[in-house]
Every structure is written in structure tokens, then in C-alpha cells.
Amino acid sequence: MSTSPRDLIGLSIDGKVLEVGPGSRPFVVAPTAKVKYADRPVEGGRDKNFPELIGQPPGIQAHYNVDLDTEGLPQLESGSFDGLVASHVIEHVANPLEVIAEFYRVLRVGGKLLLVVPDRSRTFDAMRKPTPFSVPLAKYRAGVTEVDEASIREFCEAIYNQPPMHPREVREWYNPSLLNAARFVLHRRRTIHVHAWSPEEFASLLVAGMSEGAWLWRLNSMYFAEHLPRSQAIEFALLLEKIPDQGTRQEPRRFVEDWCEKAMDDTTTRPLRLLRFQDAMTRDGIDRQIATLPSMRMTARCKTEGRTNCEEQLASLRTELDTERAREKQARERGTTLFKSVSWQVTSFLGKVMSLVRG
Structure with a gap:
């Protein structure tokens, strides 16, 4: 099985x-x-x-x-x-x-x-x-009812500025400098x-x-x-x-509670996921009483298990999340800088020339 x-x-x-x-x-x-x-x-x-x-x-x-x-x-x-x-x-x-x-x-x-x-x-x-x-x-x-051109352009820039994952012909379809009306239609057909x-x-x-x-x-x-x-x-x-609508307006809260409990019950899931969930809900403007449930459930579980350093552990996870977010932002900025740099463009151009030479 x-x-x-x-x-x-x-x-x-x-x-x-x-x-x-x-x-x-x-x-x-x-x-x-x-x-x-x-x-x-x-x-x-x-x-x-x-x-x-x-x-x-x-x-x-x-x-x-x-x-x-x-x-x-x-x-x-x-x-x-x-x-x-x-x-x-x-x-x-x-x-x-x-x-x-x-x-x-x-x-x-x-x-x-x-x-x-x-x-x-x-x-x-x-x-x-x-x-x-x-x-x-x-x-x-x-x-x-239609994927907008800005989304297609963003996706193409992300794909084209990464190591090739498509055959040469297909890769060039994503070349941001070649995007035109026909290419936008093509990407809507292919979907992104x-x-x-x-x-x-x-x-x-x-x-x-x-x-x-x-x-x-x-x-x-x-x-x-x-x-x-x-x-x-x-x-x-x-x-x-x-589930049926029972008019209680408690369903979002129950969903978050269930998500947190399932994540905490799973020993392979890192506790940091709960703070990522809280961070995402805060960013999305979800009611604070619901958005802060992950840290509240983590603290309650910690105390139920008899641990005495619950606040310290939560603070450590918050620091780790801040570091992770800063690292992600830095990686995106480095990627953008790299892809726009003259040296990268020259290297990319030479790579294309060599590919043509090799056939």
C-alpha cells in the first residue's frame, strides 16, 4: 500500500x-x-x-x-x-x-x-x-477574465534571467525584450x-x-x-x-486553529511555519484576533507541555523569521542587480554566441 x-x-x-x-x-x-x-x-x-x-x-x-x-x-x-x-x-x-x-x-x-x-x-x-x-x-x-500583460512580463523576466530550462526556441519566447502583442497571446495560450x-x-x-x-x-x-x-x-x-454557512462567522478562526494544530502535531514541520502563517495573515489584513492565533497556539502548546522558556523560544523564532525575510529580499535584489549588470549581459551574450557556434 x-x-x-x-x-x-x-x-x-x-x-x-x-x-x-x-x-x-x-x-x-x-x-x-x-x-x-x-x-x-x-x-x-x-x-x-x-x-x-x-x-x-x-x-x-x-x-x-x-x-x-x-x-x-x-x-x-x-x-x-x-x-x-x-x-x-x-x-x-x-x-x-x-x-x-x-x-x-x-x-x-x-x-x-x-x-x-x-x-x-x-x-x-x-x-x-x-x-x-x-x-x-x-x-x-x-x-x-484575462491574464494581464504586467503579470506575463514579470514572469518572463523571472524565467529568462535564470539558467535555461527550455529548448532554445521556447526560451526565446520569454525574452522580455521581444515581448509584443503576439507573444502575450502565446503566453496566455501556454499559461504562466x-x-x-x-x-x-x-x-x-x-x-x-x-x-x-x-x-x-x-x-x-x-x-x-x-x-x-x-x-x-x-x-x-x-x-x-x-461546510454550510451557519452564520457564526467563526469559520476563519477554526480554519486557522486547525492549520496550526496540524502543523504542530507534525514533528517534521518546523515551528517557523506558524510564524510565517501569522506574518502572511498580518500582511493580508486579516483581523488581528485571527492573525495572531499561530503565536498564541504555539505559546499555549508550549505551556501545556510544561516548558518554561516559551517566550524565549517565540522570540528566537521571530528573529529567525526576520532574518529569513531579509535574506529573501537581499537575494531578489542581488538577482535583479546581477541580471541588469553589464558583465552579466556580456557573459550571457557570449554564451548565446557559443551555443550558436556549437550548433
């Missing part, structure tokens, strides 16, 4: 299930589940838009052709699914709050939503700033990482969305990158359960 966190979290999803964006490898769910697939058709076909995938297995045949940005899931009735899987999907959409709200709509009460998301600190997004809740909130309120989150920042987005009344979720389970084998350790996942 598999003990992979990916498989274990997926096997708890049963009944009538929808997977959005399955690619060529559908997510593992309960063997008794009845799964339907929804995906976005790409004008011109896969190989023309993704030459780096030529020769790879074809994608799963979709039961529903959908464009989450422009239409959501219009073919599907509200409350019609017991489970929904979206693996490496939500970071690509123009309006993530609208899409999560659409996922919420098509699930029945008690239905489960599995969101698997790349951890920005462990992918090519590491050089980018995290997406604060204010950005998707503004898009949600404006009814945005429009938004970038850490696990704590994404959990804060879910809490903030609940506070805004967009949805109501209970946290069922989760995993972080450190739970996965090193070769797969680029993502995190949250398994959410749709």
Missing part, C-alpha cells in the same frame, strides 16, 4: 469526482471514485504551443472543455460533485478567487477540494515576490504562473476569502514539500471540505 503523501491525500477523495487540468497523469483518488476530467483546449494543439513536450505521452481525454478564466465551469450544476482535484492549476488562472469560488459552487456540502500548488520558494518562482491577497481580491472585484505563494501565504488567501464571504472551508488535511521525496519536493497541498 502506498505511503506517499500525494497518494494518501488523494485516496480520501471518493464518489463523483472532477479533476481539472489532469495533464497526462491524473491524480490518484479512491479506486471506487467515478472521475470526470475537465481541461482547456489549446488553439493550434499541444505540440505547436509546447514543443518541449513533443514525444511525451498525450494528455487525458477531457469530458468537459473549459476555460476557467473566461467561463468557469458552466456545464456543471451546483452541488453536483463529491470531490474536486486541481493540481498545479490555481497559480495559472487570471482570477484565482473566482475560480476557487466556482470549485466551491460545484461541490456538495461535505464535498472535498484538493488543491496542489507549487511552493514558490522551491521553484523558478523563488526570485519573484509573493502574491498578497490584495492582488487577487482586486481582480475578483473587477471581474478579471500568474501568482506565486508559499504554503502559509496560500493558507492566508483561503482565510481571507472566508472573511470576505467567498467560501467556507474546513481544513481536512495537508502536506508540505518536506513530506515528499527530494525529487518531488516542490509543492504543497490542502484538502478542504465544503
